[in-house]
Amino acid sequence: xxxxxxxxxxxxxxxxxxxxxxxxxxxxxxxxxxxxxxxxxxxxxxxxxxxxxxxxxxxxxxxxxxxxxxxxxxxxxxxxxxxxxxxxxxxxxxxxxxxxxxxxxxxxxxxxxxxxxxxxxxxxxxxxxxxxxxxxxxxxxxxxxxxxxxxxxxxxxxxxxxxxxxxxxxxxxxxxxxxxxxxxxxxxxxxxxxxxxxxxxxxxxxxxxxxxxxxxxxxxxxxxxxxxxxxxxxxxxxxxxxxxxxxxxxxxxxxxxxxxxxxxxxxxxxxxxxxxxxxxxxxxxxxxxxxxxxxxxxxxxxxxxxxxxxxxxxxxxxxxxxxxxxxxxxxxxxxxxxxxxxxxxxxxxxxxxxxxxxxxxxxxxxxxxxxxxxxxxxxxxxxxxxxxxxxxxxxxxxxxxxxxxxxxxxxx
Amino acid sequence: xxxxxxxxxxxxxxxxxxxxxxxxxxxxxxxxxxxxxxxxxxxxxxxxxxxxxxxxxxxxxxxxxxxxxxxxxxxxxxxxxxxxxxxxxxxxxxxxxxxxxxxxxxxxxxxxxxxxxxxxxxxxxxxxxxxxxxxxxxxxxxxxxxxxxxxxxxxxxxxxxxxxxxxxxxxxxxxxxxxx
Numbered sequence: 001x002x003x004x005x006x007x008x009x010x011x012x013x014x015x016x017x018x019x020x021x022x023x024x025x026x027x028x029x030x031x032x033x034x035x036x037x038x039x040x041x042x043x044x045x046x047x048x049x050x051x052x053x054x055x056x057x058x059x060x061x062x063x064x065x066x067x068x069x070x071x072x073x074x075x076x077x078x079x080x081x082x083x084x085x086x087x088x089x090x091x092x093x094x095x096x097x098x099x100x101x102x103x104x105x106x107x108x109x110x111x112x113x114x115x116x117x118x119x120x121x122x123x124x125x126x127x128x129x130x131x132x133x134x135x136x137x138x139x140x141x142x143x144x145x146x147x148x149x150x151x152x153x154x155x156x157x158x159x160x161x162x163x164x165x166x167x168x169x170x171x172x173x174x175x176x177x178x179x180x181x182x183x184x185x186x187x188x189x190x191x192x193x194x195x196x197x198x199x200x201x202x203x204x205x206x207x208x209x210x211x212x213x214x215x216x217x218x219x220x221x222x223x224x225x226x227x228x229x230x231x232x233x234x235x236x237x238x239x240x241x242x243x244x245x246x247x248x249x250x251x252x253x254x255x256x257x258x259x260x261x262x263x264x265x266x267x268x269x270x271x272x273x274x275x276x277x278x279x280x281x282x283x284x285x286x287x288x289x290x291x292x293x294x295x296x297x298x299x300x301x302x303x304x305x306x307x308x309x310x311x312x313x314x315x316x317x318x319x320x321x322x323x324x325x326x327x328x329x330x331x332x333x334x335x336x337x338x339x340x341x342x343x344x345x346x347x348x349x350x351x352x353x354x355x356x357x358x359x360x361x362x363x364x365x366x367x368x369x370x371x372x373x374x375x376x377x378x379x380x381x382x383x384x385x386x387x388x389x390x391x392x393x394x395x396x397x398x399x400x401x402x403x404x405x406x407x408x409x410x411x412x
Numbered sequence: 413x414x415x416x417x418x419x420x421x422x423x424x425x426x427x428x429x430x431x432x433x434x435x436x437x438x439x440x441x442x443x444x445x446x447x448x449x450x451x452x453x454x455x456x457x458x459x460x461x462x463x464x465x466x467x468x469x470x471x472x473x474x475x476x477x478x479x480x481x482x483x484x485x486x487x488x489x490x491x492x493x494x495x496x497x498x499x500x501x502x503x504x505x506x507x508x509x510x511x512x513x514x515x516x517x518x519x520x521x522x523x524x525x526x527x528x529x530x531x532x533x534x535x536x537x538x539x540x541x542x543x544x545x546x547x548x549x550x551x552x553x554x555x556x557x558x559x560x561x562x563x564x565x566x567x568x569x570x571x572x573x574x575x576x577x578x579x580x581x582x583x584x585x586x587x588x589x590x591x592x
Contacts, residue, residue: 266508269508273508274502276500276501311473411455411456
């Protein structure tokens with residue numbers, strides 16, 4: 001069973017999920033029209049960024065592994081190829097946000113409000129990057145460039161599948177050039193995009209660790225989603241050659257990048273806490289005072305749980321513990337993005353409306369509600385549908401990759 | 413301290429895959445391997461030899477936890493009881509400021525503790541004798557050794573046949589005295 005078959009039952013499930021998402025988004029839009037439907041727009045941005053990031057970081061994973069001459073991952077590379085191609089739908093998902101910026105559909109970004117900027121020296125200074133033009137063309141061109149690389153690497157991989165490894169592994173040699181070229185592009189160009197999408201929600205605040213932090217969050221989530229998808233496909237009889245050894249290595253990645261994420265979280269926090277400069281502490285003060293549950297749960301769920309559970313060798317090789325950790329980590333990092341995105345726009349909007357920032361419970365902002373989970377389900381359905389569709393386009397286990405033998409005999 | 417002499421029959425192999433296959437064959441032939449020596453870790457050797465998982469990491473966890481408690485407890489005591497000083501307007505008990513040192517001491521305790529434990533369990537200390545069967549085991553050869561002290565001729569020839577069948581490049585017997 002090397003050819004993946006997208007059954008009608010799976011399609012139906014994904015369509016139901018997308019339906020739930022659509023209904024949730026419509027309900028959010030019409031039930032809450034505060035601050036130009038802020039709850040709807042932050043939800044939309046939150047999930048778009050989360051899933052666009054999964055696609056981006058999967059492209060990065062392939063590029064990094066190819067450049068590092070890694071062999072163990074080859075059997076499962078189709079999964080990351082399928083993830084990486086989601087960059088194209090992700091670009092389309094950004095279009096409503098971009099159009100809304102020009103037509104004033106939403107007030108996610110206060111730097112887009114000329115009246116605010118006119119009275120704000122800090123925003124005037126940052127206007128070189130924080131403007132509609134950069135948001136529009138930065139998003140379209142940079143994500144377009146990323147997609148170009150993802151597509152090119154996928155195409156080379158498929159040509160290799162069809163035509164054999166080629167004389168002197170010609171396809172893989174070409175792939176290496178594209179992969180190595182993508183690494184600096186991914187590193188440098190993710191910075192303006194993350195700034196524009198997420199960090200500029202609170203445009204007076206900045207942190208130079210924020211990009212690493214976001215990237216680490218995406219990386220852990222991508223690995224955890226891979227684990228879940230692999231277990232699912234294996235239970236259907238696909239990927240017969242993927243053994244506990246491969247799962248073990250994925251577990252190590254989840255474990256290692258959980259620690260990396262926590263390290264960056266704490267770095268960012270401690271430096272700001274220690275220096276105690278007002279404009280920097282605003283970010284954490286807002287979250288600690290008004291979002292204490294998520295603020296503390298974030299560290300516990302995204303660091304302590306996976307760290308303690310995956311510490312042992314044997315838990316990285318068992319289905320039960322790995323699935324448990326993967327689900328916790330995916331939801332945990334989704335909430336991590338919730339905490340990055342939600343508080344800023346609400347605070348700015350309340351400020352703009354002349355209201356005091358609320359210390360109480362604001363549904364959909366203080367905690368993710370059912371509508372937020374519904375929106376997530378919808379995006380997950382779309383992502384899953386797209387990935388499954390892409391998995392049908394090529395044999396699941398590649399035949400001609402030069403590192404295939406190494407992957408088949410992998411021993412963690 | 414009485415010393416004991418062991419007669420050891422060993423064979424050298426050129427390749428890690430070869431020695432792995434030989435160990436698997438020895439296991440299926442029910443030959444009692446004393447030990448396998450190699451210049452680098454051979455993937456899959458632990459399972460082939462049927463070795464139990466090392467308990468060293470459990471010791472490592474305990475040392476690490478001890479380091480965490482030592483660092484955190486000591487700093488808490490110093491900064492709240494023994495010698496409270498205000499740094500940068502922060503409270504005496506400033507948990508975030510303690511984290512880096514707690515982390516460092518956790519790593520230090522775990523690393524040093526595991527190293528010392530490993531040497532102690534392996535009975536390696538300064539001046540410890542370390543009989544070596546063949547110098548090239550430390551370079552590029554892989555070795556399977558059998559303890560033949562109590563073996564009769566028939567068993568020894570059976571072992572020699574085994575070495576021949578699995579392609580050992582050199583087979584030798586060596587007397588090794590071991591302090592018991």
